[in-house]
Amino acid sequence: MFDHKGRLTCGMLFDVLGWEAGTRIDITAHAGTIVVRGARGGAHEVKSRRFLHIPATVRHWCSFGARELVLLRAVPELSVLLIFGQERLDQALPDPRRLVDAARAVGGQVGGSGGGPSDRAVEAGRSVSRPAAGSGELGGGRRG
Known part of the structure; x- marks a missing residue:
């Protein structure tokens, strides 16, 4: 500024x-x-x-x-x-309204938890940070 x-x-x-x-x-x-x-x-x-x-x-x-x-x-x-x-x-930069309108939710509803916004955010975080089984990730990543 x-x-x-x-x-x-x-x-x-x-x-x-x-x-x-x-x-x-x-x-x-x-x-x-x-x-x-x-x-x-x-x-x-x-x-x-x-x-x-x-x-x-x-x-x-x-x-x-x-x-x-x-x-x-x-x-x-x-x-x-x-x-x-x-x-x-x-x-x-792209039109922010178009980006928001086109955005899709990440992750899905956590089973039995009510599926509120914070639950979806937690589940999205897990799906992003958890390596896929058999991914061959080095370093012994956490599996969950």
Whole structure:
């Protein structure tokens, strides 16, 4: 999430990218996505407190507001951090209503237990975690 000054804290991603305080970067935008590239002669840098300040002009080009929730994606082989906004996520992700409507229950009713929602969840957990007989699972998995 951007703070009120347009900063992002993303230390774990800096680690993945190999970026430390003082690493020079370039910040550009394309198709509503902010592109941050590691660049020796970059116009910007990773700050000492391990945050990025994204200039207001770049945020406005991508229609990002203060405290906007964003998705960050590190691409280490390119030394790039991509910043996606909610609108791009809504376009890329499947329609949640369709997913919910198409969802099927996992597992079945536990015999004689009433079959309430929590019973079905317990049974679903058992069916997922229990190895099938003769599955050849290594390590002596629990059989139940």
